[in-house]
Amino acid sequence: MANQMIMKVEGQEFVMERVFNAPKELVFKAFSEAEHLKQWWGPRGWTLTACTIDFRPGGVWHYCMKCIDENQGDFFGFESWGKGIYGEIVEQEKIVYTDYFSDAEGNESEDMPPSLITLVFEEQDGKTKVLSRSRFHSAEALQASVEMGMEQGIRETWDRLVEHLEAVQQ
Numbered sequence: 001m002a003n004q005m006i007m008k009v010e011g012q013e014f015v016m017e018r019v020f021n022a023p024k025e026l027v028f029k030a031f032s033e034a035e036h037l038k039q040w041w042g043p044r045g046w047t048l049t050a051c052t053i054d055f056r057p058g059g060v061w062h063y064c065m066k067c068i069d070e071n072q073g074d075f076f077g078f079e080s081w082g083k084g085i086y087g088e089i090v091e092q093e094k095i096v097y098t099d100y101f102s103d104a105e106g107n108e109s110e111d112m113p114p115s116l117i118t119l120v121f122e123e124q125d126g127k128t129k130v131l132s133r134s135r136f137h138s139a140e141a142l143q144a145s146v147e148m149g150m151e152q153g154i155r156e157t158w159d160r161l162v163e164h165l166e167a168v169q170q
Contacts, residue, residue, distance in 0.1 A: 005158060007151055012142055014115075014134040014150070018158055019127050022165040027128040028092045028121050030161060037063070040164040043156040045069025049079070050104075059086045061097070062106050083108060084117075095119045099134070113141035 006017040020027050030036040034051045041048055042065040050064040061084040067075040083102035089095055096118045101109035108114065115134040122129040136142040 005155060007155070009142065009146070012136050012139050014136075014142055014146070016132040016134075016154060016158075017129065019124060019129045020162060020165055021127050022169060023126065024092055024121050024123045024128045026165065026168070027130060028095075030165065031095060031119060031130075032089075036164065036168075039167075040160040041065070041157060042160075043153040044160065045072050045075075046080075050081075055086065055089065057086055057089055060084065060106070061086070062102070064104065087116075093121055113137060113144065115142075115145070 004018070006015075008015050022030075030040065032053070032055050034053045037053070038048045038051050041051070041063065045067055046065045047068050048063055049066045050062070052063070053059070053061045055061075063082050065080045065082070067078045070076050081102045081104055083100045083106055084097040085100075087096040087098065096116070098114055099117050100114045101112040103109070113136055115136050118133045118135075120131040122131070134142075136145065
């Protein structure tokens with residue numbers, strides 16, 4: 001059941017879990033290296049036009065997602081900048097970062113709530129279970145993100161990761 005994804009809200013946290021049919025080392029790299037992230041990060045119809053990563057505690061991941069799908073109406077051509085600041089990194093086990101909406105210069109958005117994201121990678125019979133917990137400063141901030149379509153965006157993003165992992169293992 002590699003394509004089954006669990007999503008739930010627990011108070012101030014948005015929790016996701018999915019098993020990927022790939023070794024843990026590869027899945028960890030997919031979340032931590034720009035060359036990988038450029039291939040799958042973002043919902044369908046979006047591409048990363050910028051992606052820089054300083055993968056260390058205190059380092060910054062800065063990226064831009066651009067909608068390249070004309071069928072997405074008003075979103076076509078729209079750019080969305082994001083910024084992550086890494087906290088804790090345990091090689092092939094865990095990545096903790098604070099996720100912000102930002103601008104092209106990396107200035108964090110005052111309008112959108114940041115979240116503290118913890119990714120845990122667990123080996124399961126040659127596959128990798130990823131557990132993601134996104135903690136917001138309040139249940140209301142989490143609800144605002146859910147109402148923006150966060151669930152569909154993440155589901156499509158992780159579906160693209162499945163496809164990327166299949167492609168690089170062939």
